[in-house]
Amino acid sequence: MREEVQTNPHDLDEETLFVVSQTFKALGDPTRIRILNLLCCKEYSVNDIAEELNLGQSTVSHQLRFLKNLRLVKFRREGTTLYYSSADDHIMNLLHQAIDHAKH
Incomplete structure (x- = not known):
């Protein structure tokens, strides 16, 4: 059985509110959802993401910068190429739950 975490509505400080709202903002954009789902x-490199999702390289770079600032994706450098991957399993689980819910 899963234990549910009870939160007091008065426990939400401004920083927590901001992080939660930014996370939902990230998940509220179809392009970012597609990128996160791929990762x-x-x-993938920026070029690979752009090719796989049929997006412009500048669009992908812009969205990755947004996701990186929220620490939802991470990258590693190999020569001059950056390779991006998911950085937050909690958010990926939330995303996949939302996708599964939408398909029902």
């Missing part, structure tokens, strides 16, 4: 299984 759930393996890492």
Whole structure:
């Protein structure tokens, strides 16, 4: 049985509110959802993401910068190429639950 965490509505400080709202903002954009969903299984370069999702490289770079600032994606450098991957399993679980819910 899963234990539910009880939160007091008065326990939400401004920083927590901001982080939660930014997370939902990130998940509220179809392009970012597509990128996060792609990155759930393996890492991709910006060019690979752009090709796989049929998006412009500048669009992908812009969205990755947003996701990186929220620490939802991480990257590693290999030569001059950056490879991006998911950085937050909690958010990926939330995303996949939302996708599963939408499909029902």
